[in-house]
Amino acid sequence: MVGGASSASPERFDWTGTVTDAMRAAYERDGFLVLDGFADPDACAALSERVDGLIAEAAAPDSPTVFGDHAGDRYFLESGDKIRVFFEPDAVDAVGRPNRPIEQALNKIGHAMHDLDPVFDRFCRGENFRALSQGLGLETSVLLQSMVIFKQPGVGAEVGWHQDATFLRTQPHSVTGYWLALEEASVENGCLYAIPGGHKGPLRQWFGRAGDHDALEMRDLDDTTLNADAAVPLEAATGTLVVLHGFLPHMSTPNRSDRSRRAMTLHTVDGGLPYPSDNWLQRPGLGAPRGFGPEAAAAS
Numbered sequence: 369m370v371g372g373a374s375s376a377s378p379e380r381f382d383w384t385g386t387v388t389d390a391m392r393a394a395y396e397r398d399g400f401l402v403l404d405g406f407a408d409p410d411a412c413a414a415l416s417e418r419v420d421g422l423i424a425e426a427a428a429p430d431s432p433t434v435f436g437d438h439a440g441d442r443y444f445l446e447s448g449d450k451i452r453v454f455f456e457p458d459a460v461d462a463v464g465r466p467n468r469p470i471e472q473a474l475n476k477i478g479h480a481m482h483d484l485d486p487v488f489d490r491f492c493r494g495e496n497f498r499a500l501s502q503g504l505g506l507e508t509s510v511l512l513q514s515m516v517i518f519k520q521p522g523v524g525a526e527v528g529w530h531q532d533a534t535f536l537r538t539q540p541h542s543v544t545g546y547w548l549a550l551e552e553a554s555v556e557n558g559c560l561y562a563i564p565g566g567h568k569g570p571l572r573q574w575f576g577r578a579g580d581h582d583a584l585e586m587r588d589l590d591d592t593t594l595n596a597d598a599a600v601p602l603e604a605a606t607g608t609l610v611v612l613h614g615f616l617p618h619m620s621t622p623n624r625s626d627r628s629r630r631a632m633t634l635h636t637v638d639g640g641l642p643y644p645s646d647n648w649l650q651r652p653g654l655g656a657p658r659g660f661g662p663e664a665a666a667a668s
């Protein structure tokens with residue numbers, strides 16, 4: 369539980385394939401939308417099975433599992449058009465080698481599964497996402513970033529308070545986050561927390577490429593106090609989707625339990641807006657990002 373967090377429960381909806389007026393009103397009011405049953409058990413199982421496959425591929429002997437600070441930055445900076453694995457800080461030794469089996473050591477996989485992996489591509493460009501983005505008035509969205517975020521039992525780290533518009537910027541801002549539970553997420557194993565209505569506040573930080581665009585920098589933009597006491601836990605059953613407005617402050621707690629927590633995230637921006645070259649995520653190997661809908665799915 370986040371210190372001082374409110375015990376209020378967020379409004380939640382059963383997904384039936386269309387966006388209702390009540391869902392739009394909740395999203396506008398809270399800056400998030402919790403949709404139970406968004407992905408059916410078969411879809412979640414197929415995604416999880418594919419995640420297991422990606423982990424097995426990353427464990428192959430010639431995979432780049434060891435990297436230091438500067439090399440680590442480069443490994444991250446060049447991952448916008450690739451599928452790369454990232455380790456939990458407590459799960460690597462002093463030289464960056466995993467200190468446990470890889471399936472228990474990963475923090476995340478990113479950042480282009482939606483373009484490079486047929487299972488993710490099909491799921492992200494299926495009817496549910498098309499109907500949801502259209503119903504929220506986001507039909508000009510393009511898919512920029514996908515991640516699998518792990519909270520390993522015992523060592524899963526906190527993800528601190530942040531706003532997604534800090535990390536992915538168009539002019540003007542347009543990023544939207546979609547977070548899907550691939551395993552149950554609760555206050556015990558590191559679920560999301562968000563501050564209802566917090567998306568109406570300012571953007572607090574900027575993160576991107578500095579110098580010759582080969583270094584990473586975080587800059588403070590606004591020091592308005594974050595009212596973390598108003599945060600609510602966004603607990604989720606497997607298949608629940610949470611939509612996150614780009615300005616919504618959100619975080620997730622560490623996982624000190626013995627239950628794994630696995631989620632998939634997708635971040636979109638409006639494809640008609642300028643996307644500055646100082647965004648950390650660039651995709652020279654893939655070109656312009658594609659939208660939702662099967663017509664945008666890669667031929668596979």
Ligand SMILES: O=C(O)CCC(=O)C(=O)O
Nearest residue numbers: 517527532545620631633
């Ligand atoms: O899955 C998590 O724990 C955090 C995800 C998140 O905050 C994000 O994708 O912006």
